[in-house]
Each structure stands twice: as C-alpha cells, then as structure tokens.
Amino acid sequence: MKNTIGNSLTVTLFGESHGKAIGAVIDGISSGIKVDEDYIANMLSRRRPKDALSTPRQERDEFSILSGVFEGYTTGTPICISIPNADTHSSDYGQMQYKMRPSHADYTANCRYNGFQDYRGGGHFSGRITAALVAAGAIVLPALNKKGIYIGTHIKSIAGINDIDFTNNKEIIDISKKDFPVLDETAKDKMQQKILEAKSQGDSVGGVLETAIIGLPAGVGEPWFDTVEGMLSHAIFSVPAVKGIEFGLGFDFADKCGSQANDQMYVDGDSVKCYTNNNGGVIGGITNGMPIVFRAVIKPTPTISKEQKTVDINTMSDTTLEARGRHDPCIAHRAAVVVESVAALVIADMLTTKFGTAWLAKFE
Amino acid sequence: MKNTIGNSLTVTLFGESHGKAIGAVIDGISSGIKVDEDYIANMLSRRRPKDALSTPRQERDEFSILSGVFEGYTTGTPICISIPNADTHSSDYGQMQYKMRPSHADYTANCRYNGFQDYRGGGHFSGRITAALVAAGAIVLPALNKKGIYIGTHIKSIAGINDIDFTNNKEIIDISKKDFPVLDETAKDKMQQKILEAKSQGDSVGGVLETAIIGLPAGVGEPWFDTVEGMLSHAIFSVPAVKGIEFGLGFDFADKCGSQANDQMYVDGDSVKCYTNNNGGVIGGITNGMPIVFRAVIKPTPTISKEQKTVDINTMSDTTLEARGRHDPCIAHRAAVVVESVAALVIADMLTTKFGTAWLAKFE
Amino acid sequence: MKNTIGNSLTVTLFGESHGKAIGAVIDGISSGIKVDEDYIANMLSRRRPKDALSTPRQERDEFSILSGVFEGYTTGTPICISIPNADTHSSDYGQMQYKMRPSHADYTANCRYNGFQDYRGGGHFSGRITAALVAAGAIVLPALNKKGIYIGTHIKSIAGINDIDFTNNKEIIDISKKDFPVLDETAKDKMQQKILEAKSQGDSVGGVLETAIIGLPAGVGEPWFDTVEGMLSHAIFSVPAVKGIEFGLGFDFADKCGSQANDQMYVDGDSVKCYTNNNGGVIGGITNGMPIVFRAVIKPTPTISKEQKTVDINTMSDTTLEARGRHDPCIAHRAAVVVESVAALVIADMLTTKFGTAWLAKFE
C-alpha cells in the first residue's frame, strides 16, 4: 500500500519539501473524538527546529484541517490535514539535482522514480513530511490518553552519551513536555555539547530513542505478521534515519540464557504481571499487559558540509560535494515526537481492528 | 491483514502444532515458475531438528501441494501447501493448558483468543508453523536465483561466540549448504558447545543471525511505510523469538559521525556504487544496488526445564513450572533458513509490485 | 488482493477442479464460534448436483478442517478447510486443452496465465471451487443467525418463468430448507421443465436469484468505495456466471420519478422505518435497518453440447466444438446457496470491521 500505513485506521502521507503543501489523510477514525488544534500546534512545535541544535529553516507549520472535523469533533470520515510550505530556499538545492548526497535518498529516489522526482530539498523524502505524521498523531493521541494509554519517548543516547532509564509511569507521561527529552539533565548538557561540536565541524551525530507505551490491555496483536513488533517496526522504519529497532532486551537477548531472560509471572489481584519486562510488553506478537518498550537507532544526518566523494548522475562521473543549504547536525531529539506520533497511529490502528470502528471515541 | 503478509505476492499461514496440518497459501505468484519438490524438501530438512542440538521431536514434513502447481510449474493461481502433523505428543502439554510458560505466548494467546486457542504445543504460535513459511520460501527462492538474486544467512553469534563476516558473494550463495551456517569453523564448535552446555543445564541460549541479499536492482521500495526495511522487519518479527532487527551498521550508527557513517559513491562503468555499505543496501527506504544486510536477534528459547515462577490461569494463583515436553536449547541455527525464506517472500512481493504479475517467471 | 476477499474477516480460495483438493482459508474470525460439521455438510449438499437437473459428476465433498477449530469452536486463528477432489474424469477434457469453450474462461485463463493454467475441467475457474466458498459461509452463517441476521435466496426466474416475491421474514429464514428454492411451487415445476428441455437439446438456460438479508442494524457500511453495495457486488461477481447485480428497485429505478422511488420514513417505537424498501436496505452505501434485497443474474451455462464455432489456440485456427464431459443445463438453483454463503462472508466481514475482532462470537 506504498504511502499508506494501517489496516483499520490508515494514514496516507503526501507532499514534497518544496511543493505547495505536505499533509496526511487519516481514514477509519472513530467519529466523536475531540480535536484540539492547540494540541496539534504544540506537537508540531516539538518537532520544529528551534535553536542552534537544528537547521535554521523555520516553518510555522500552519496546518489546515480540510475535512473530517466538524464543530470540533471528528466526523468519522477522512481527515485531510494540509501544511503549506513557506520558508523554502529552493535555490540552495540547485546543484543537487544531479550531485547525489551520500547516504541521502537522492540516488535511490532517482532510480525509483526514473528522474521524475522533485529533487528540491529531498522532495517526498524530506524529513519535513514527518510534520504531517506528527499532526496525524496529534489527532489520535488525546483519544488514546483518555483511554489511559500514554506514549513517551526519551533520548537514550546521542553520540555515545547515555541517558538513564524510565523508572515510573509519571516519567513516561511527562517526558513529552520537554523540548529535549532526556531524564538525566547532566546527560542533556553533554549531548547538546556533542551536537554543537559536530555542527562546528560541519559534521553530524546519531543516537538512540527509547519509547514506552503504557496502559494497553493484554491481547492486542496477531501471531503471524501483524505482530505488535511487526506493525510498529513497519511504521517506525519510515521515520527518516531509523536503521534498527529492538524490543525489550533487544540485541542483549543474544548473550542471555533463557533462565535469565524469561519474564516470570505472578498474579496481582485479577490480573497477571511479570517480575521483569525483558520482552518489552510483547510475547508471541501480542501484548501481555506490561509496558511496550522499544528502541530505535537514528543514524547521523547524512547531509554534512564536509567534502565527500559522490557522483554526478547527469554526466555519470565522479565528483565531490560539500553540502550547502540548511541542515541539522542531529535529528534524534526532533525525531522523538515523530516516533511517538507513529507509535500512536499504529496502536490506534490495532485497537480499532480489535474493538471496532467506534471504540476510540467511546468512554464509559 | 492478520495472518497474511505481502501486497502483490501474499502468503497466509494456517495450522496448529498438534492439529491435522499446518500450511501456507501463496497468492499472486507468476505462472510458469518451475517447482522443484526436492528443493522444497531440502529447505525443510534445513529447518528440521536433526541432532543433539535440537528438540527430539521428529517431523518428516511430508508436504503436499494441494493446488496452484500443474505439470511442475506454477499455474499463477493460489498455491496451497499442506504439511500434516505426525509426531505429536499432546499429553506432554496437558499441564500447560492453564500453567503459562514464562516468555512463551501461552498467556498472550489466552488473552487474544479468550481461552479458545489450541494450547497444545503452542498451537498456532508454535515454531512448527515456520515449516510452512520455509516451504513457501522454497517456491520463490529458485525463481529469485534465476534472476541473479541470492539470500544467505549465517549465525553472527550464539551465546556470545561470534562468527566472522561475509567477505564475498560466493560465501553468501553457498552458506545455505551448511547445516549449521557459520563461516568460521572454530566459532561453530564453540557455539555448539555452548548450546550443549545450556541443554545439560535445562537452559537455553540466544543469538544473532545476519542475512545478506545480493543481486537486487536499485530502486526497489517506497519512501513512506513500504520501505525495504519496513517490509522486511514486518515479516521478520514473525519469526518466533526475533526481538530486534537492524540494517547495515544498525545500532552502531548511534556512535558514529555523519562523515564516518555516510556511504560515499563512485561511478563503476554504467552503474553507481558505494565505497562502503554502512546503510546495508537501503537508503530512504529504497535499494541502492549494494547488498542488503540485516541482523535479527533471536532470544533464548523460552521453554526450559528449570523451575520458574508462573501463574495458573484456571485458579488465578501463583505456581511454578518445570517444562517437560521436547524443546530446543537454541533455535538460532534452525531459524536461519526461516529468515531466508521470509526474506525471499518479501523480496518477491516487492519485485512483483514493481515489475508486475508475470515478472518472476520471465527470463530474457 | 486477487483470490482473497474481505478487509477484517478474509477468505482466500485455492484449488483446481481436477487437482488434489480445493479449499478456503478464513482469517480474522472471532474465537469461540461453535462449528457444526453437520451444518457444513448440509450446506455443501445444497450446492451439490443431485438429480437430472444437474451434471452427473458426483462429489461427496468430504471436507476436512485442517486448522483453526479446536474442540468444536473456532480458535480465532486461520481456518483452512480442504475438500479433496474425487470423481474427476480428466480424460473428458483432453480435447479442451487447446479448443476454447465459447463464453467459458478457457481462453481468458490462457491469456492471464500464459498457458500454464491447469486446463482440466476449468481448473481454478471451475464452479467446483464454490464448494469451498459454501463451506466457508457455513462457518459464519450460524454465528450470524445467533445475532438475528438471516440470509435467504430464492430463484426469481429461470428461462423466463418467474417466482413470486418474499412477503415475510419467515419465508426468508426458511427458504434454505428447499433444494430448489422457489416460493411458488407451480413456478418450480415450470422452471424444472424448462431446464430439462434445454438439457434434452444439449443447451442451457439462465436465471435470476434474489437475496434478502434481515436483522442487520442500521449504520453498517461506508460512504465511498466500501459501500454495502460495493462490497457485496465485488464478491458476488465471483460466483461463476453472474453478470449483473441490482439492489432494491435496481434497473427499474430508471423509469421512476423521485416521488415514486423515495422511501418515505416513519418512527416505529424507538426505531426508524420506511414505508417502502425501494433502496433495498442501503442508502448512501450504508444500511438503514430495512432488509437488504438484491438480485443477481446468472447467465446460461456456457458448456453446451451443441456445435459452436471456436478456435484452437495451439494451431491458431478456427474449429468447432461440441462439448463432451459432464455439465449442468442450468446452475441458477445450485448457485443460490453460493450467493448466500458469499453474502454471509461479506456481511460478517463488515460487522467485524465495525464491531471488532471478537464480536461475532459475543452474545449477551
């Protein structure tokens, strides 16, 4: 289904970095969900570059809900959110029509679209498209919250500097209030210093984001293919620069014995809990009622100002490139709200499949 | 789509560990692909437990192609492959109807299916279902090979013992001939020793599998959602025990600068290549013509003979469990052919989307 | 999705007329639905040729549920029903490998599958495949009945002989007990006479089936594309020989004024009803609580014994054909249970989408 994700609640993305607008269409959503435009604006502002840590490109992200919302509530018909592009400096990208930025999608886009792609500013591959994802996520997140489901993402590491772990639900719920979502304030300073160092060298750095989802009932997901891990990973790999995802202990499982790794269980009132959460809340592809925990690695931004060897696909010859234009020395911190939004959309989709079309707006 | 994967070429899995049969239905495949039953049997034998390293359950995997193949070639209509279950010891699992095996899907299946699941031997969650995936993969793999596309998986590590890396295409093509697919024979001995140690202690170990796919053209995949990474990960997380997946440098990207991590490019005849392959052959969700490289972590088998704390969901009380029945001290080596099969099905699906219904059987 | 229908509850068909088996896989069904094998057998017997009105091919339709049912209830995992082929006279069809039967799928199958199709007995295009559809329908129909939803089909006409209309719900519920489902017994005799006449002349006749669905709540369906009419017609056109479908007044709407055609409304207790049902229970693509009523036209069976002009695709030359082999002089009466089954599957799918995965088995 190409640029659409979801089975029951779907999101389709459209738009190019330097076109008229980017946007998203959400279909299959419950009628009767309250839509808070201030909340959407606030989510968008979390994604927006704001300080020396990010690109100087400034977009106001003045979104417009073209359809599917009436008198402040979702109608249940498709919601189209459009975000016009404003601060575009297309001339910065002139040299990039043929000079392929290494590790950016310039070359693969050219192969995929036979040269017809809008190459300006990364076109449809631009991180800017994630603003539409965030706006879409901001429609469903408050409905999930009302159901007691919260999603929080912190920066697990940037450039080798590590944050501490979530220790309680309040931290997961509150982390979204932070512009630079780190639990350990001293780690935050060191990370930002690393980013500024990279920037000063015309270079970039990567990191790891860790996301926790709390409040989901046990029994969500499917055994084969539409596993919780499969559904989340399918969507999360669309967040630009993500190159890996792991749940619970993830790659650390490789060196553990079963007796260390297994999550032993106990009865707690009328529910079942685990002493540990090594499986990150998902077993056999299905939620077990423990928090879902996953980590996504964000590669260093490929656009850097250092000279790199590359090709000119017009002349089919070797050349070099020092990127001009505006770019981010790190996008891990800006990606946190994108990951939360994508996770919200996937979870809302899986719950809609399980509980039906009207469930997301139903409160007892 | 629950138990179905794929957009254009789809695979649906059915069956329970101790039911009449397990199987797969492949739809959307080209007509005119030669089907080699010996090859399928050989693929299935690679997955089958064979020695002291695995469960003593012995299944002959006598598959039957019920439809979609005529006079040795695919007809283009749905192929149903059925594999009857033979060597079932259901009584071993009697105690497990209510006693939930920690980190196994017993409890989540009970939540998902409200107690109606076939609990014997893990039911629909059993690793046995992967035999059907392998049979399905064995239908498409020879067609991919004819197109010059090969998929090889080696054991990157088991219980902390590491293999060396692939160094050339021949190793990738030939690795499938090995029962225990490791490049470094000394690592193989150490890994097997670790597995037997775990077994002697009633415990289990995990590992990491690394897969390379060669021969794919540049330009396969989609920018948003149906990225190569998203499509592969969606499917690979269905391989039981997989808890993480990473492409190229994967989680090692976190500590790299852009200038170290970027894959610089050069012209090689009439094609474009990269000096490095840190992105594992995928940029912007789309193939760049370099080998696709990904790693999946396999958690230690959850079924172990050691006493573990768990719950009895019939009485809703705490209890303990020492698993009886037949189980594997490690499944990483058996999972290699499953990962190859799943990857083959995903790649065949993406190529069918790109090039159309008849392409897979078309040779110039 | 080719050989699969449904969004939430899907059915995939496989098999060829003279292959090992035909069958269906149902995915997305609720766990906890009672499965009655006698009921399935009875539904299959309604489809089976039984007397001089039909082909002499006798299949016992001994189905086998390979998966997804445990201790008499659906598990919620995919159900594979396999029906082995027994009474195959492949030699009857020898001449038909290259001689295309007019108005049958021989030629189009050859174009679609490039000559690799199993041509024996119509292969995957055979009406025999509908046995699998009926078996699948027989899994969901009792669950719908428990919800108060019933589906009845009568023969509206055969060869110009018309039946009377349904006048009450009891007739709709009871019609399935009849082997030759006609409300007016005198019309039945005349229809059967017409069929036997056609048979004696080596010819065939067509007819119209009318289906009513009662008990559906108002509010099922979608405005664009997944309308009730769109979903039903998509599936019903797969019933072999169906060439048209109409809802309510159908084509008679063309000559009506709005003031005649509109269904005026009134309040009846706490529900809303219409004085008439010209829209056949669907307005704007969505159920209005009135019975769904649609008619499907069944073309005369294309396989006839009279000499017809056709082509030999081996020699690419004109030729003639007098079909041998066993065939039906009319299939309208046998198709009634197929249409009911298909409608049941579509309705079950739409209700699963609306009310969620577990709804079909939930009874208050």
Add this chain to the structure above:
Amino acid sequence: MKNTIGNSLTVTLFGESHGKAIGAVIDGISSGIKVDEDYIANMLSRRRPKDALSTPRQERDEFSILSGVFEGYTTGTPICISIPNADTHSSDYGQMQYKMRPSHADYTANCRYNGFQDYRGGGHFSGRITAALVAAGAIVLPALNKKGIYIGTHIKSIAGINDIDFTNNKEIIDISKKDFPVLDETAKDKMQQKILEAKSQGDSVGGVLETAIIGLPAGVGEPWFDTVEGMLSHAIFSVPAVKGIEFGLGFDFADKCGSQANDQMYVDGDSVKCYTNNNGGVIGGITNGMPIVFRAVIKPTPTISKEQKTVDINTMSDTTLEARGRHDPCIAHRAAVVVESVAALVIADMLTTKFGTAWLAKFE
C-alpha cells in the same frame, strides 16, 4: 479500506460539501505521466451543473495539485488534489440537521457516525465529492489514451427515453466531447424535456448509463474476487445514486439459452475475437480483448421539493419535508463523466497490478 479504492494504484477521497475543501489522494501512480491542468479543468466542467437541467449551485472547481506533480509530470509519489468549496449556502440546510431527507444518506450517516457527521449539504455523502473523483480520473485518462485505451459513456436512457447503441470505436472515443452524452440527438431532446418537466413539478428522474472501454489487452483480471466485474462494480457503486450494474447482456442473460448467449470465437490474424460480445468483454472475471461494456442505473435524485413523510431524529417524531436548497432534477447526465473517471481509475489500478509500477508512463 473504507474511503480508498484500488490495490496498486489507489485513490482516497476526502471532504464534505460545505467544509473547507474536498479532494483526492492518488498513490501508486507511475512517475513520468504528463499532467495537463486544462484537461483536468475540462473534465471537471463536464461534471459541473451548467444549465436549467441542473442545480443552480455554481462551483468553479478551482483545483490545486498540492503534491506529486513536478514540472508538469507525475513524480510517482502521492498526488493530492484539493478543490476548495466556494459557493456554499449552508443555511439552506439548517432544517435538515434533524429532518431526514427520504432516500438520501442523512439517516444512515447519522447511524454510521453517531450524530457527529457534517450534515450540511449531505456532508461527505454529497455528490460534490465526485468532483475529486473526476479530477483523479483526469490524471490517469490521458495515460490510458496513450496506450490506446479509451473509455466512453453515453446516456442509455432517462425517464424511459432510450438512446441508440454505440456502433464503432470512434463514437466511444468522441462521446466525451458532448455535454449531454447521447448518440441520438432526437432522444436527447426528449430526455431533456422529461428532466425539465420533472423539475417544474419539483420532482426528479433517473436513467441508465452505458460505458464502453476499448483497447484493453486480453488477460487482465483475476478469477476469484478481483474479477474485472467485481473491481469495477465495487467502485461504480460509490457513484451516488447507482443501484445496479450489469455487463454485456446483463439481466437479459436470464431469458437466453446458452446457444444464443455464448460468444463464439474466431481467429483474426494473430489474435482471437468473438462474433458477438454478449459477455461485455469479460469472461471468468478476465478480459478477452473485446470491448468492456457495462450499464449502471442511476436512481432519481432523492432531494425533491414535493412534500414527503419523514422523521425528525431530534424529537423522534413523524414529520414532513419539502426540500429547499439547490438540487438536480436529474443527475444521470452529470454522472457520465464520473463513471468514466471511476472506470479509468479501476482500469489503471488493474494494469498497474499486472504490469508494474512504471508501466503507465512507458511508451515504446
């Protein structure tokens, strides 16, 4: 998939009659298709009410292509076309929030969306949404034309007045140039007179549209479910007021013998043709190379000025309604271009599935 149609080339509709904008997103289209904004404007003008035969609501349909087109060609990424709403008289519809128009979707929308639907002017159910369908169709039609595929629709009948039939390909190709697409000019006058009569009485009339598609190769379509008839009907039933569809002889098959109805075949050079086209170009769900011919019945517009019995869902009481607001005495003639557009999108989808992502823009 609710408001989306298509497997490989998909269209999603959004918008409400009196909201900010309506529109469509097309995904999966080939890159490199020339986009002609004048052609789109012309197609939209064919749908637009223009004279005394239609509603006085005047929309300029000033569409804006927000994405997916760059320098006059499709990029291959999603195309979002937005058409702002301008001439909205919402106050006309004030009384209609609770008074349900008989045979219009007011009541079913209220059931489906639990009262949250935008009720103004029919909201998401308005015929106005079809402008977006036409704009989407106008993107793919020129590409189909370049492949030699043409789609023509004429008014087969309105209010009992019949047109003659298509007799050659030129008529099919040229019919789109007519505002009121009828082959027999005398029939046109009579039809228009009937419409004006109905209008003068505050009433409305219905009709039948007949569509022919020429130039398709044999071998397009699938045997089960994704038949050509199933795919087209699924989409065509979304055209508001369509209540039936038939292919070839359609319901006239019911009274024919096989020997009359079968399309006998002959060799014509290196292709195979039929002496007749009773099957309307589709056999076994798959094209046979003859023109596809289908008819759709359009019910009389439900909104009429005559007094009708209906309900007030606020007070849950019986009431009457004489519709005010602007409405059409007939929509059959305006629907012709909508049916062509929908058919174009379905055919483009099926060809994209068959021949791959890039085919639609590839010309030898």
